Amino acid sequence: MALKAIFFDAAGTLFETARPVGEIYASVARRYGVNIPIPELAGRFRSCFFSAPPLAFPNASAHEIPRLERQWWRELVGEIFAPYPDFARLDDFFSALFEHFSRPQTWTLYPETEQTLRALRQSDLRLAVITNFDSRVLGILEGLGVSSCFDSVFLSSRVGYAKPAREIFQSALRYHSLRPEEAMHVGDSPLHDVAGAAGAGLTPVLVDRHDQHPRDSHLRVQNLNQICSLLSGGEKRDTTR
Numbered sequence: 001m002a003l004k005a006i007f008f009d010a011a012g013t014l015f016e017t018a019r020p021v022g023e024i025y026a027s028v029a030r031r032y033g034v035n036i037p038i039p040e041l042a043g044r045f046r047s048c049f050f051s052a053p054p055l056a057f058p059n060a061s062a063h064e065i066p067r068l069e070r071q072w073w074r075e076l077v078g079e080i081f082a083p084y085p086d087f088a089r090l091d092d093f094f095s096a097l098f099e100h101f102s103r104p105q106t107w108t109l110y111p112e113t114e115q116t117l118r119a120l121r122q123s124d125l126r127l128a129v130i131t132n133f134d135s136r137v138l139g140i141l142e143g144l145g146v147s148s149c150f151d152s153v154f155l156s157s158r159v160g161y162a163k164p165a166r167e168i169f170q171s172a173l174r175y176h177s178l179r180p181e182e183a184m185h186v187g188d189s190p191l192h193d194v195a196g197a198a199g200a201g202l203t204p205v206l207v208d209r210h211d212q213h214p215r216d217s218h219l220r221v222q223n224l225n226q227i228c229s230l231l232s233g234g235e236k237r238d239t240t241r
Contacts (some may be wrong), residue, residue, distance in 0.1 A: 003203075003231070005176055006120065007154075007169070009187030010131035011107075013207050013224075014117075015144060018108045021045055025080075028100060032093040034084060041080070048079045054162035055132050062158075069134035069157050073098055102136040104143020110209075116224040117149035123231075129153040130172055130185065132162045132192065152176070163189070164196030173200075186227060194218050205230070 008014055017024065022042025029036060052075075057068045077094045081087050100106055120127060127150050131137055134157050141147040152175055156162035159171045173180060180201025187193025188207045197204035198218070205227065206213065206220040213220075221227060 002182070003125065003184055004182040005126040005128065005178055005184070006227070007128045007130045007172055007183060007185040007197075007202070008150075009163075009185075009189065009193050009207075010129050010133050010137050010141070012188040013186060013193075014113050014129075014146065015107045015109045015140070018106060024100065024106070025097065028097050029087075029093060031096070032087070032089045034087050034093075036084065044080045044083070048076055052076050052079070054156065054165075055134060056156045056160055056162040056165075058160040060160070065157055066135060069136075070098060072157075073134070102139060104140050107140055107144060109144050109146065110224065112223050112225040114146055114149075116227060117146055119228055121149055126151045126176055128172055128176070130163065130168055132156040163187075163192035164199065166196065166200035169197060169200035169202055173202075186221075186224070 020038075020042065022038045022045060025041045025045060026036055026038045029041070052072075055069070055072050057065065060068055074094055077097065078090070081090060087093070117127065129137070129141070129150055129152075131154070133155065135155060137155065138147070138153060141150070141153070152172070154168060154172050154175075156168055159168045161167035161171075163169075169180075169185065173183060176183075181203070184203040184205060185193060185197035186205045186207060187197075188209070190206060190213055194204040194206050204218050206218055207222075207224065208220050209222055211222070219230065221230065
C-alpha cells in the first residue's frame, strides 16, 4: 500500500540541544551556588531520565496538563540532585532550568532537517511529530522555523500514552484516517521509535547518526536527507538497515 504519511520524533531526530545537557545543567546550577562536575551531572541526568515514569497523564484534563508536565520535570530534577542535599535553592534552579529549555535558542536543528522537511512538503505526504516531549516542544518547533512543515503534533503528555506504547501511534493514525501500513515513523530510539512504531504496524526508520546501534532488519539512516533517497529508491539497501 502506498505511503501517505511520515511521522517524526522530535528531540534527537529533528533537533538537539545547542550545548550538551550536562553542561547546561552545570552552568545553571553554578548560578545558584552549586558546582558539580559536568560528567557527573550528565551521568545523573541519563540515569534518572531513562528510569523515570512515562511523561503521560491518562484521563487528565487539558487545563491540568501544563502543571503535570512541570511537576514531572520537577520530580526528575529532584531525583538528579538527590545526592546533593545542600542545594538550598533547588526550586529556584528548577524554575530557571525549565524556562531555559523552553527557549528555541537552547536548541538547534540538525543541518539537514529543514531542507528535508521542505522537500517532503512538496510531495503529497502528510507530516507529523510524535514525541515524548512536553508542550514546550510546540514553541521550540515554531522558534526553530519548522512548525509549518507539520500537519499535526502528538505529545505523550496530551495523548495520555508515551512511546513505545502503540496507543500514541494509533492516535496519530486515527487523526489522519490512515492504516498503519500507510505511515512511516522516523526516530533515534530503537525502543521508543523503532519498536514502538513496529508494534503499532507502522514502518519504522532508525536515525543512527553515529552508527552506535546494532544493525537489524529495520530501515536505518544516518541523517534525515537519506529519507528522501529512501523514498525514491535511491538509497542502497545495505546503508539503511
